[in-house]
Amino acid sequence: MDLDLTDEQRAFAAAIDDFCKRETGTRAQRDALTENGLHKHHQGLYQKMADLGWLEVIESSAVDMCLFLEHTAYGLAPIGGFATSSIVAGAISRFGSADQQKAIVGGTATGRTFSIAMSEPEAGSDVAALSCRAVPGPDGGYVINGQKTWCSNAHFADAILLVARTGGVPGEHAGLTMFMVPADTPGLRISGIDTMGGKEVNDLYFTDCFVPSDAVVGVVGEGWKQLMAGLNLERLILAALMLGTARRAFDDTLGYVKERKQFGRPIGSFQALRHRIADLATEIECCKLLVYRTAELVDRDPSRVLPRESSMVKLKTTEVAREVALAGMQMMGGYGYATEYDMERHVRAALVSTVYGGTSEIQRDIIGKTYGL
Incomplete structure (x- = not known):
């Protein structure tokens, strides 16, 4: 394209x-x-x-x-x-x-890395249920107590963008506040979670963790509105990543079916696989159009929130990446499952992409609401 x-x-x-x-x-x-x-x-x-x-x-x-x-x-x-x-x-x-x-x-x-801590054991898609709390402490700072989970890259990040409750009660969007917390802050413990994707996510435990007042990002109590303003970027980032993953899984599959021979000819020459390749290629092209169309809309007006477009691009591209990777594994047969090849890594990367950053189900719900449903 x-x-x-x-x-x-x-x-x-x-x-x-x-x-x-x-x-x-x-x-x-x-x-x-x-x-x-x-x-x-x-x-x-x-x-x-x-x-x-x-x-x-x-x-x-x-x-x-x-x-x-x-x-x-x-x-x-x-x-x-x-x-x-x-x-x-x-x-x-x-x-x-x-x-x-x-x-x-x-x-x-310049090469520094950062992480974001939002999800909790009892609050994932339901951000209003967050209970990790920051209360006023000495010298105008805050004392943080609570747990965060599924925090990507916190184990090597320089600092963490934390969303904590400074007011209200769990179940309310009001009262959430953003903080920048250096990863070496006393009272913060980072513990890795073993996953099929390797070392990438973590539990964070805050125990009387003090941060100064200048750790607050934006306005106290306005964290929810600030989070909503960033949805365009977050979902577009995840979609662009999965577009690259889908393209790589497709090209790896295409190379394999052109070379692998059964019944005296390349398996890609059989209609069943040839049509499947055609469908996957078409889906990837659709995703590419959607990713860059959404990016252009963001560039036209970075302050505009695009709930429909950002949810659509995240939903479509992550699900297509999953489809491409799983189809690639199927077409490669046992080799697609073997760690000798990259396909099983593509599968693991694509599977989780439909979960993090808002599940596919949440994206569909958001899209439906933009149509007044």
Whole structure:
């Protein structure tokens, strides 16, 4: 598909592709960087991208950011910290103080990583149920107590964007507040959660954890409104990542069915697989149009909230990525299940994408509400 990109954007995408071919182009390279897929982020590789100036896309256009996310995901570059860092940087750029913007937005551009802590054991999709509480402490600061869970990349992040309750009661959106909490703050304990995807998510335990008043992001009690303002970016980031994953899973599958022979000819020549490939390719093209159309809408007016479009792009692209990866595993047969090949990693990455950042069910509910239902 021919997107309406500038020459600079095309050159940017090509440079990312070339970089990934050199640095992560072989399975041996990727295994060395990730301990055989255990880790999702390699700071050394990430720093190389920062030194090239690429992480400055967080301060550029949404289209540029999507290009970076799509092409690094396609190249299987282990820079998992970028997605959460860019979400945090987006919140800080909108609501943070000048000092916070310098430290977080500027820090992300130079290779620092950040995480976000919102979900709790009893509050996932239902953000209003959050109970982790921050109460006034000495010198105008706050004392935080409670637990957060499923916090991506907190185990290597420099700081964490925390959403805690400063007023109201669980069940109310009012009274939520954002804080930037350095990862080494006394009273904060980070504990990894073992998953089929490796080391990527964590439990966070806050016990009399004190943060100064300048840790508040935006306005006390306005955290819900601030979260809603960031939904365009968060869902678009996840969609762009899964677009790259879907494309890579498709190309890996296509390469396999062209080479693998059964009954005297390549299996891709059989109508059943040929038609399946055609359907998957069409779905990916639809996703690409939706991702970059949504990015263009964001660039036209970054302050405009796009609940329908952002939910649609997240829903469609993550579900297509899951479909492509599972179809790839099926067409590759036993090899698709073997750790010798990347397909089983594509499957694991795609499966969870329909859960984090708002499940597919939540996205459908939001879309339905935008039609007055």
